[in-house]
Amino acid sequence: MYWNEEIETIDRSNLKKLQLKRLQGTVRILYEKVPFYQNKFKELGITPEDIKSLDDVRKLPFTTREDLRDNYPYGLLAVSRDKIVRLHTSSGTTGKPKAIFFSKNDINQSAELIARCLIMTGVTKDDVLQNMMTYGLFTGALVMHYGAEKVGILVIPAGPGNTERQIALMQDFGSTCLHLTPSYALYLSEVMESKGIKPKRDLSLKRAYLGAEPYSEETRKKLESMFEIDIYNSYGLSEMNGPGVAFECICKNGMHIWEDNFLVEILDPSSDEPVKEGQEGELVLTTLCREGMPLLRYRTKDITKVISGDCPCGRTHRRISRILGRVDDMFIVRGVNIFPQQIERVLMSIKGVAQNYQILLESYDKLSVKVEIEQDFFDGSIEHLLNLKTKITEKLKSEILVTPKVELVEPGTLPISEGKLNRVIDKRTL
């Protein structure tokens, strides 16, 4: 079953022609409308006429998350503001978020991609989708929501948390599909087990879409056997609409990335040269259909590889592997992107905190921070220490939106780290 058979099974050579046409159009618009790109083109000495083939994409400038931050809030708009109908944001390294704008067509287009994704996993109008991602500035829930409505299935906008109510919703309304993070899926399965709920016997679940956090094939298998459903891997990022950039079909062997919407490059992050097909590298994406805020060669920082060969499902859009790692030091807790620099900035602004700290990740929903106290801050009072701990916890929470477990440690006891990376101890094996 296809949502849009013509485009999903398009002949590769026609796909490339379509991509080139759309790339040229995007480049021309950016060249005319967006000062940031105008300057970049000038620096590189190129004009839209230089883009004659798809390989010419390599002449184009990269866009980084720092560029998004520098041009916050409205700097990268390619249309006038009255054409924009929605804002989403994604956390950034310096407190300023990244703003992503959608025009009406962009909303439709992102819903179109989700519709393809859902149909690709066997969804029909009779399905009931319980959407357990966070509704709000985060793209995860809303983009899925619109796509599911486009297909015509019943959407339950449950949002995350309140697990007992989630289970009640599944029971009362016969939810067949879930959209949630892998860590929440694991938690949900534990709660169900403790309540004696047997998914196959007591619920109507058929499938779940897991995204927003990395997880392993083993975790998928484990969750599939616990829930007795099919689990599909979903990839997306706010800068590229959110979910629906790439998605698994029923073959569950890599995620089809919608190449009519995104021009895919996989680059060696050290040289910025393309890797050989099938080798790992950084995923770099150029939007081909975006109207409000087109982006050229956006560095996702996600490491993946192209899965070679044709997919038995008949779709000609290439598949990428699940995300194998990150180029930078960003990490994800409860589906939220967090940069060590955000934590560092908060800590260093608090009196009584020494230079050294350590971030400990033991699960996808918990974040611990060990903080050295300053020698002079210690005055023998427990109250002062507890106040400091509370202050650190609250300030971190307002910055990173996740409540950390803060532990005060003696000055000079944490290992002195040279890079920020060493400050993050990631013990998670999801």
Next chain:
Amino acid sequence: MKIKQISVFLENKRGRLLEATEALAKSGINIRALSIADTSEFGILRLIVADSEQAKHILEKNNFAVRENDVLAVAIPDVPGGLASVLKILNDKGLNVEYIYAFVQRSGEKAIVVLKVENLDLGIEALVERGVVLLTSKDIEQL
């Protein structure tokens, strides 16, 4: 009238208390009284020693966060109600006791307790007025 107390910050890590006391033992420092205040994540070790300057120096050399501050040490009759009578004096004056702990003492006629009162000077005044015996640093050295 005030005596010196050493407070040591102890993070929640196995063996940290042992390391602190061992460092003092190696330098021949005898602990006269001690208490540990703890929360789920960290603790504070409070010590009374004969030479607090030296103890502070040694602990700092061993990378502990240390603070020296003043407390009161009072000798009270070792009978039921002995401690209560002292606390009542402070209570009547509206002086809060932040923490309190007892002393190791050889002779046994009197019990010695360490008191951290909100306002030490007012505490001394109240206690002396009612005839409570306060220990001096010299007394501590000779214990």
